[in-house]
Amino acid sequence: MTKADIVENVYDKLGVFSKKESSAIVEAVFDVIKDTLADGEKIKISGFGNFVVREKQERIGRNPKTGDQIKITARRVLTFKPSQVLKTALNS
Amino acid sequence: MNRSELVEAVATRANLPKKQAEIAVNTIFDSMTEALANGHRVEIRGFGSFTNRNYGSYTGRNPKTGDAVKVPPKRLPFFKVGKELRERVDEEADG
Numbered sequence: 001m002t003k004a005d006i007v008e009n010v011y012d013k014l015g016v017f018s019k020k021e022s023s024a025i026v027e028a029v030f031d032v033i034k035d036t037l038a039d040g041e042k043i044k045i046s047g048f049g050n051f052v053v054r055e056k057q058e059r060i061g062r063n064p065k066t067g068d069q070i071k072i073t074a075r076r077v078l079t080f081k082p083s084q085v086l087k088t089a090l091n092s
Numbered sequence: 093m094n095r096s097e098l099v100e101a102v103a104t105r106a107n108l109p110k111k112q113a114e115i116a117v118n119t120i121f122d123s124m125t126e127a128l129a130n131g132h133r134v135e136i137r138g139f140g141s142f143t144n145r146n147y148g149s150y151t152g153r154n155p156k157t158g159d160a161v162k163v164p165p166k167r168l169p170f171f172k173v174g175k176e177l178r179e180r181v182d183e184e185a186d187g
Contacts, residue, residue: 001123001127001133002134003137009119009120009122010119013116013119014112014115014116014119024106025108025112028102029116030139032105034180037177037181038180039184043094044095045095046094047121051171053181075182076181076182078177079171080170082168086128086169087166087168090168090169091167
């Protein structure tokens with residue numbers, strides 16, 4: 001499934017907008033989510049899951065090919081924790 | 093930000109009545125849930141992709157009682173953040 005399939009579903013469900021307008025609405029939803037996460041704020045979607053920005057400390061890693069030790073710098077990463085509802089939907 | 097705050101923000105950004113913003117938000121997450129439940133992967137350019145990962149059964153333990161329990165095989169969703177969002181999250185946040 002891609003964004004185009006989602007646009008199709010939103011177009012059908014809303015019923016009053018063109019494909020182009022439906023596409024702009026779907027873009028707006030993902031833009032709000034991305035802007036919020038980029039600001040470091042989490043997104044909690046009940047029934048789906050939580051997107052959380054986590055701070056990772058600097059650590060020593062290893063190049064798996066050469067075995068060389070390398071420093072992995074401190075960074076912020078995005079993690080997704082699926083809700084129980086989503087996990088159940090995948091296993092029923 | 094929770095689901096209803098997302099609906100409000102989308103209504104403002106897309107200049108939509110709240111009811112329609114709500115239908116759009118719900119349809120998006122319902123569509124993704126259904127695709128994953130049907131075993132399909134979901135790929136949203138600029139955001140990330142969701143895939144299912146299969147886990148075999150294993151013998152776990154009830155942490156309270158220490159009893160061995162058999163955990164059945166299961167399927168879990170896995171999210172891989174897209175390059176664009178990964179870079180924005182790392183660079184823009186100041187918290």
